Amino acid sequence: MNQSLLSRLINQPDALNHLLAGLTESEIRQRPEPTKWSIYENLAHLGRYQEVFIERIEMIITEEVPSFSRYVADSDPGFASWTQFSFQELRGQMKAKRTVLRDFLDNLREDQLTRISLHPAYGPMTIEGWIEFFVLHEAHHLFTILKLGGALRSSEQPMGL
Incomplete structure (x- = not known):
C-alpha cells in the first residue's frame, strides 16, 4: 500500500488532541443548531464509519465490483449506538477501531488493493x-x-494548548 496514504490513515486522528484541547464535554456535546451535529456527533460518525468501512472493504474483496449506496449515519442504528458512549468511551472506541482498521488494511495483499467497487x-x-x-x-x-x-x-482556551 502507498506509505503516504497509510501514514495519513494512522496519524490523522492525532489532530483531535489539538482540536479538542480545552473544550469541556458539555461544549463538545453542544449542537451549533438544532439540526446540525455537535463535535461529539461528528466524532461518533467517524468512529462508526471505521466499522462500516471495514465491512465495505470486505465486500470489495469477496464480491465482483460491488456497488454501494451513500452511507447515511442518521439512518444507521450502529451510529445511534456510538452516540450513547461517554466522551471518554467514545475516544477509546475510536482509537481501538482505528487499530483494527489499520491492522486489517495492513494485511491486504497487493492484488486485493486493486479490486474495484462503485461509489454512487x-x-x-x-x-x-x-x-x-x-x-x-x-x-x-x-x-x-x-x-x-x-x-x-x-482567548483563555485557545486551540492547541
Missing part, C-alpha cells in the same frame, strides 16, 4: 481509492470540528 458519486474506485476517500472524508469532519470548536473557544 465518485464512480469506480480501487481499495486504495477507497482508503483515500476515507482519509479525505475524515479530514472534512476534522475541519468541521475545528470550526465548531472555534465558535466555542475564548
Whole structure:
C-alpha cells in the first residue's frame, strides 16, 4: 500500500488532541443548531464509519465490483449506538477501531488493493481509492470540528494548548 496514504490513515486522528484541547464535554456535546451535529456527533460518525468501512472493504474483496449506496449515519442504528458512549468511551472506541482498521488494511495483499467497487458519486474506485476517500472524508469532519470548536473557544482556551 502507498506509505503516504497509510501514514495519513494512522496519524490523522492525532489532530483531535489539538482540536479538542480545552473544550469541556458539555461544549463538545453542544449542537451549533438544532439540526446540525455537535463535535461529539461528528466524532461518533467517524468512529462508526471505521466499522462500516471495514465491512465495505470486505465486500470489495469477496464480491465482483460491488456497488454501494451513500452511507447515511442518521439512518444507521450502529451510529445511534456510538452516540450513547461517554466522551471518554467514545475516544477509546475510536482509537481501538482505528487499530483494527489499520491492522486489517495492513494485511491486504497487493492484488486485493486493486479490486474495484462503485461509489454512487465518485464512480469506480480501487481499495486504495477507497482508503483515500476515507482519509479525505475524515479530514472534512476534522475541519468541521475545528470550526465548531472555534465558535466555542475564548482567548483563555485557545486551540492547541
